[in-house]
Amino acid sequence: SIAIGLQIAGWAAVINSALYWLHERAWNWLQWNRKPKDGLLSQDGLPRTAAKVVTWRILINFSNFLIPFFMTGSWGKATAFFTIAVLVNVTLYILHERLWNRISWGKKVDE
DSSP states (O other), rough: OOOHHHHHHHHHHHHHHHHHHHHHHHHHOOOEEEEETTEEEEEOOHHHHHHHHHHHHHHHHHHHHHHHHHHHHHHHHHHHHHHHHHHHHHHHHHHHHHHTTTTTTTTTTTO
């Protein structure tokens, strides 16, 4: 139903935003495969981006299955949501990370 769909979307927006913030804080703490570049504090290497994608997918996959499952009680509906979410979100996350890597905001070395 539309009501269940809106509830899933609402809970996902809150929970997944919190998970994303925590994930980014953890990766900011971990400096693996980060290098200074052209006056910037850091530039992420491709292996770092790939590792972030994998760790994010593991974390968000739990959320993308559990929220619909708890809202509907259906393994089938939760699996369908999870499958679509994986296909869409992996693509969007890789594009997001590679685009964000080109932005110097917050990365400049203070002189």
